[in-house]
Amino acid sequence: MFKRFVALEWKQFSRSSYFQKGIAIKILLALGALYFIGMAAFMGVAGYFGLQKVMPDKDPITVVNNFVIYWFLADMVFRYFLQQLPVLNIKPYMVIPIKRSTVIHFLLGKTSVSFFNFLPMFFFLPFSITSLVNGDYTVINVVAWFFSMLFFTLSINYLNFLLNKNNKVFYGILTVLVVAGLLQYYEVYSITEPAGYFFNTIYEKPYAVVIPLLLMVMLYRFNFKFVRKDFYLDGAISKKTKDVHTQELTWLNRFGKVAPFLKNDVRMIIRNKRPKQVLFMSFIFLFYGLIFYTQETYQEMPAFLAFASMFVTGGFLMSFGQLVPSWDSEYYKLLMSQNIPYREYLKSKWSLMVVAVVISFILSTPYIYFGWDIFGMIAAGALFNMGLNSFITLYGGVLNQVPMELNVKAKAFSNTQGFNPTQLLIALPKIFGPMLIFYLPYKFINFETGIICLAVSGILGLVFTNFFLNQIEKVYQKQKYKTIAAFSEKK
Amino acid sequence: MISVSNLSKSYNGVTVLNIESLDIPAGESFGLVGNNGAGKTTFFSLLLDLIQPSSGCIKNKNIIVSESEKWKPFTSSFIDESFLIGYLTAEEYFYFIGDLRGQTKADVDEFLKQYEDFFNDEILQKKKYLRDLSKGNQKKAGIIAALIGKPDVVILDEPFANLDPTTQIRLKKIIKDLDENTGTTILISSHDLIHVTEVCKRIVVLDKGETVKDIQTSQATLEELEAYFNK
Numbered sequence: 017m018f019k020r021f022v023a024l025e026w027k028q029f030s031r032s033s034y035f036q037k038g039i040a041i042k043i044l045l046a047l048g049a050l051y052f053i054g055m056a057a058f059m060g061v062a063g064y065f066g067l068q069k070v071m072p073d074k075d076p077i078t079v080v081n082n083f084v085i086y087w088f089l090a091d092m093v094f095r096y097f098l099q100q101l102p103v104l105n106i107k108p109y110m111v112i113p114i115k116r117s118t119v120i121h122f123l124l125g126k127t128s129v130s131f132f133n134f135l136p137m138f139f140f141l142p143f144s145i146t147s148l149v150n151g152d153y154t155v156i157n158v159v160a161w162f163f164s165m166l167f168f169t170l171s172i173n174y175l176n177f178l179l180n181k182n183n184k185v186f187y188g189i190l191t192v193l194v195v196a197g198l199l200q201y202y203e204v205y206s207i208t209e210p211a212g213y214f215f216n217t218i219y220e221k222p223y224a225v226v227i228p229l230l231l232m233v234m235l236y237r238f239n240f241k242f243v244r245k246d247f248y249l250d251g252a253i254s255k256k257t258k259d260v261h262t263q264e265l266t267w268l269n270r271f272g273k274v275a276p277f278l279k280n281d282v283r284m285i286i287r288n289k290r291p292k293q294v295l296f297m298s299f300i301f302l303f304y305g306l307i308f309y310t311q312e313t314y315q316e317m318p319a320f321l322a323f324a325s326m327f328v329t330g331g332f333l334m335s336f337g338q339l340v341p342s343w344d345s346e347y348y349k350l351l352m353s354q355n356i357p358y359r360e361y362l363k364s365k366w367s368l369m370v371v372a373v374v375i376s377f378i379l380s381t382p383y384i385y386f387g388w389d390i391f392g393m394i395a396a397g398a399l400f401n402m403g404l405n406s407f408i409t410l411y412g413g414v415l416n417q418v419p420m421e422l423n424v425k426a427k428a429f430s431n432t433q434g435f436n437p438t439q440l441l442i443a444l445p446k447i448f449g450p451m452l453i454f455y456l457p458y459k460f461i462n463f464e465t466g467i468i469c470l471a472v473s474g475i476l477g478l479v480f481t482n483f484f485l486n487q488i489e490k491v492y493q494k495q496k497y498k499t500i501a502a503f504s505e506k507k
Numbered sequence: 508m509i510s511v512s513n514l515s516k517s518y519n520g521v522t523v524l525n526i527e528s529l530d531i532p533a534g535e536s537f538g539l540v541g542n543n544g545a546g547k548t549t550f551f552s553l554l555l556d557l558i559q560p561s562s563g564c565i566k567n568k569n570i571i572v573s574e575s576e577k578w579k580p581f582t583s584s585f586i587d588e589s590f591l592i593g594y595l596t597a598e599e600y601f602y603f604i605g606d607l608r609g610q611t612k613a614d615v616d617e618f619l620k621q622y623e624d625f626f627n628d629e630i631l632q633k634k635k636y637l638r639d640l641s642k643g644n645q646k647k648a649g650i651i652a653a654l655i656g657k658p659d660v661v662i663l664d665e666p667f668a669n670l671d672p673t674t675q676i677r678l679k680k681i682i683k684d685l686d687e688n689t690g691t692t693i694l695i696s697s698h699d700l701i702h703v704t705e706v707c708k709r710i711v712v713l714d715k716g717e718t719v720k721d722i723q724t725s726q727a728t729l730e731e732l733e734a735y736f737n738k
Contacts, residue, residue, distance in 0.1 A: 259634040259635075260596060260634050260635065260636055261596075261634060262596045262598045262599055263599070275606075276603055276606035276607065279603070280592065280595070280603060283594060283595060283599070284594055287594040287636065288594055346589065346592075346593060347589055347590065347591060347592045347593070348589070349555075349557055349586065349587075349589045349590060350589065350590040350591070350592070352555075352556070352557060353555040353556070353557060353579070353582075353584055353586075353590075354579065354583070354604070354607050355579045355580045355583075355607045355608055356579070356607060422593070422594060497557075497558060497559050500557050500558070501558075504589065
């Protein structure tokens with residue numbers, strides 16, 4: 017049975033419009049993956065010798081154990097945002113004679129075959145081998161340690177599945193992380209030490225490999241039960257409806273021609289799960305500056321501060337904007353055949369993004385605590401976001417022709433992440449743009465000039481709004497048929 | 508009103524639609540029938556510029572649809588559920604379409620009054636988003652929305668499918684009414700030969716992308732069509 021599933025999956029993959037994107041992008045992505053694998057392998061080998069050199073009196077594996085908790089935490093965060101969870105439409109399998117458990121095992125098994133699971137192995141494997149070859153270690157300990165790491169990685173994999181599917185788990189873990197982070201930050205209690213002790217113990221006692229193994233099996237079982245429970249028409253894929261009211265939103269009429277679209281966008285955001293999630297995430301982005309402004313190290317690296325300042329006000333802009341026009345994928349044909357000037361449509365999206373930047377900026381005033389320099393940077397970053405980033409993001413959106421389900425009720429069986437590697441490529445100018453625009457004048461003249469340049473770049477963008485919108489409109493027009501075709505693809 | 512010349516659409520060398528010429532005069536009620544894969548939806552999609560023709564063109568009021576968007580203000584359509592915005596209530600959806608077609612809220616309310624029967628109390632003030640309505644009710648909302656703002660051309664793909672018998676009868680009345688009392692050009696595709704012969708003055712049969720019959724509807728039309736499809 018599994019063989020047939022695999023064949024079906026392969027067909028779905030190779031026949032999707034995403035796969036049929038330009039060969040150049042595919043090559044770039046492959047190179048990117050190779051680069052990461054190469055770097056990981058290199059880090060594995062070099063990491064061993066490097067640690068030996070930096071801390072000659074300490075054992076490299078012990079050092080890794082002490083810090084590996086951060087790796088796993090980072091892994092968890094990255095996965096949440098980047099890992100595409102597999103999609104398996106269960107409805108067709110419900111009435112044909114396949115055991116439910118087989119379907120679910122396959123669904124879960126599919127998540128194991130992910131780049132995110134292989135990448136850590138490319139580090140741990142060369143690291144373990146180098147340790148064995150060069151160090152004075154017992155083979156059984158290192159092998160058991162390696163498998164422990166493997167099982168932890170897979171545990172994170174299954175945990176991520178739950179995080180994505182179950183809001184309770186998501187908020188639970190988020191709370192734990194925030195609390196742990198705060199405790200650590202205010203030096204009330206440090207999780208690093210007990211975590212290091214824990215991992216070292218696992219290394220010293222090879223039989224302790226059963227702990228991560230059990231953790232993995234437990235999470236797997238938990239996932240299994242979670243999916244199994246909802247494996248009914250009126251379970252996971254049913255719709256629950258509650259009474260709703262017509263909202264006029266007449267206060268938006270002041271925006272003139274753009275008003276009908278703005279009204280819809282506002283309704284879209286408050287009535288659908290996916291955009292709500294984005295809204296929530298953009299709120300989190302507001303705190304992004306805390307990571308950078310509080311660290312001594314970054315005070316010497318103002319380019320990173322510029323980057324962080326841009327992020328503080330740009331959370332919504334980027335997470336919402338990168339999925340324009342995907343937000344409207346469910347009814348894109350209507351928009352394309354109705355009496356809609358494309359420009360108004362784009363302008364409405366743009367206005368929404370700009371308003372979000374302004375709101376974020378107002379909310380970011382407490383950052384004045386870190387000094388006017390920092391706040392000036394945030395202001396300049398906000399201008400950059402409004403004037404340039406908004407257009408780059410809108411431009412990137414149309415290249416991202418991923419149909420989206422706005423209100424993913426059947427979360428466990430549908431794609432929750434419209435995020436893909438193409439987005440990463442488009443993200444480059446967004447990230448390095450503000451850094452460069454700030455850093456060059458800062459380096460050659462002074463700090464203030466850097467801020468002014470960043471601000472002016474944004475103002476210039478705003479001055480040329482019409483020009484940019486026209487250009488983006490052209491790209492959208494050009495991509496029209498392709499986008500319609502991609503959006504009508506069955507999800 | 509609509510004129511087609513040398514229109515063809517092919518995917519990877521396979522021609523799915525090939526119409527040398529077809530003229531639909533203003534005010535005509537035009538029915539399109541044909542088995543699955545005959546090219547009905549392809550034709551409508553081309554007419555709405557949702558796909559690109561491989562050759563030839565369609566003119567809507569002398570505007571080449573793939574070159575200019577000026578046909579959009581007087582053309583409206585309901586092809587499938589992707590023409591509905593799922594997270595809006597029916598009212599919001601009607602007002603939105605009204606906005607796009609230059610109709611105020613009061614205009615739309617006035618307009619909707621005449622369709623109270625058709626809605627059968629299942630659409631308005633239901634406190635439900637469109638995505639939570641049944642297929643049939645979604646269709647009702649979509650069809651009526653396509654009539655907002657007195658468009659000159661109305662395109663409906665399989666309007667009778669999924670509707671309950673009462674609603675089918677009411678829809679026929681609405682279409683006949685539009686045809687007789689306004690100058691609207693109506694294009695309908697259907698698998699139901701009885702309905703289509705009843706409401707359309709002219710019927711074109713498509714087969715494998717080609718027009719094989721072009722009939723002015725008469726008493727004998729239904730029999731002729733049944734004979735044709737009973738091959």
